[in-house]
Amino acid sequence: MRLRPLAVFFLLASQPALAITFQTRLENVEWTVTGDKFECRLAQPVSQFGSGEFVRRAGEQATFQLSARERWMGPGSATLLAAAAPWQPGRGDINLGRVTVGDGEVPFTSSQEQAARLMTGLLEGRSPVVRHRTAMGGDSLEVRLLPARFGKAYEEYLTCTLGLLPVNYDQIRQSQIGFPSGGVELEPLSQAKLDIILQYLEADPSVNRITLDGHSDNSGNRLTNRDLSRRRAQAVMDYLTGQGIPAEQITLRFHGERYPLVANNNAANRAQNRRVTLRLDREAVVSEQPAIAPD
Missing domain, CATH: 2.60.40.2540 (Immunoglobulin-like)
Structure with a gap:
């Protein structure tokens, strides 16, 4: 029964x-x-x-x-x-x-x-x-x-x-890649952060758009800061493409000192503002070449 x-x-x-x-x-x-x-x-x-x-x-x-x-x-x-x-x-x-x-x-x-x-x-x-x-x-x-x-x-x-990945999409969809020492070379901690993001991207092919926004603090003049922010974004892009990410999936932008995370009123805050913001999206690829724009 x-x-x-x-x-x-x-x-x-x-x-x-x-x-x-x-x-x-x-x-x-x-x-x-x-x-x-x-x-x-x-x-x-x-x-x-x-x-x-x-x-x-x-x-x-x-x-x-x-x-x-x-x-x-x-x-x-x-x-x-x-x-x-x-x-x-x-x-x-x-x-x-x-x-x-x-x-x-x-x-x-x-x-x-x-x-x-x-x-x-x-x-x-x-x-x-x-x-x-x-x-x-x-x-x-x-x-x-x-x-x-x-x-x-x-x-x-x-x-x-x-077998789980170390991160999920929500945790990395917007990440800050820091340049706290003030240069344009990727530091070990930033490389390690990018390696985790790359591990996720390899597992999730639905993420096919990456936007990189370069930033600086306000220590130098505006032209110098804009160039620093561009070179930082370019350093992140070069690292990603060097690990197999197609360049046409990346949009590169740079803003100088215009959009600080925190007020540039002390050394610790200025270090936070020297960064590249990396944003992931699930969108159709609309360009065959990387887009480069100041804003």
Whole structure:
């Protein structure tokens, strides 16, 4: 006989409102691991609800979220717990705080700290539990994941995370390449930063436009500063093209002292303003030659 998924409706003795619990039967529990260089996911399907997922993007720690097929959860604030199992006498639930619930297929995303504590709890036999209210009528609602078969899936997830890139697109889409000593040669720290960006670009061919904006501080005269900013942008461009980035994907601009990051009122601030801003975009290539413009 086919087992029906568990979606138990019961009355709490201390509350008049109907409580709805979503939980997969123990014998049907499974954890799945999917991922690539950009993201790893460790998920458990939840019968008649959707799934609970740990999501780790490249360059970040994991977060926890629910994915709902229907809009079960109303907007507001839900409680996140690492709940003790019934067979663990003397253990209480660990309240991990609140999460903000909104609309959409993914109603909330936890903090990285909350997700880390949920994973630790799963390794100890605890269940991730979300308690909130329904979108229809405000009845109590609980979504519970089970720790069964978690250990093996967790090992697969860790293997996936070893292959993640060191950064994600949002972290590098606008980067500052510094020239703090005042010259036009790339310094080791700046080269290391560009190497990380190049590693990402190799993995993500959808990023096909790079804009380089050269800047200076206000130490010299304007003409000298404009030339310094141009030579700095050119140094970054030369490094990128030397590593295989097509020159036609790069737009080079230079601004001298016109757009400081911070006020040029001390040595530390002036060092910050000696830079090239690198911006990545996913756009169609419209020019066969690199564009060079002062502004």
